[in-house]
Amino acid sequence: MPYMLGELAPASFPEMVFAGAVSFPSGCSTLASKRMELLECVRLGAKAATVVLTPALVAGRHAAQMEKELGALATTAPELKLRVAVEVSALAEEDLIVLLRVLKSSRPDYLVTGTGVYGPATAPGLIRWLRDRLTSKVRLAAAGDPAQARALLEAGADLVVTEEPEIALEGGP
Numbered sequence: 001m002p003y004m005l006g007e008l009a010p011a012s013f014p015e016m017v018f019a020g021a022v023s024f025p026s027g028c029s030t031l032a033s034k035r036m037e038l039l040e041c042v043r044l045g046a047k048a049a050t051v052v053l054t055p056a057l058v059a060g061r062h063a064a065q066m067e068k069e070l071g072a073l074a075t076t077a078p079e080l081k082l083r084v085a086v087e088v089s090a091l092a093e094e095d096l097i098v099l100l101r102v103l104k105s106s107r108p109d110y111l112v113t114g115t116g117v118y119g120p121a122t123a124p125g126l127i128r129w130l131r132d133r134l135t136s137k138v139r140l141a142a143a144g145d146p147a148q149a150r151a152l153l154e155a156g157a158d159l160v161v162t163e164e165p166e167i168a169l170e171g172g173p
Helices: 002-008 031-043 055-059 063-076 093-106 124-133 146-154 165-169
Strands: 019-022 048-052 081-085 110-112 139-143 159-161
Touching: 002 019, 002 031, 019 031, 031 048, 031 063, 055 063, 055 093, 063 081, 063 093, 093 124, 124 139, 124 146, 146 159
Parallel strands: 019 048, 048 081, 081 110, 110 139, 139 159
Antiparallel strands: none
């Protein structure tokens, strides 16, 4: 969150890439609030930001409003790599299809499949389903069970987001 960026002082660690978390974890901030948080991420030295997309827009299949939100976020801080977080495991297939259509036209840098706070971890089968339908221009970050990290990557995730990376590394190369 922007507060944490201020505490960590990214400029003190030039070899690291810091990402801000905007409207985390609920996504229920107004668009103006999200834009202000993005600007704060830039000011505090972030190179990327993960923005939780407004859940009501996703679940309500409000494609035009999602496109408006994503467009406004992208133009607010074009210097940031934009990652969009959505609790995909909680969505119906119809919701996901609308979301993927929006992402195809809006092209954020990543779809992050959850926040790690709400809903279940993303299963490898859902990652495979998303990768098969998501434009290759949008990378896929699987929020998932660290014990399934390899399976998530094999299913098509470009990276795995987990709060316990040490579990994913056990027995690794």
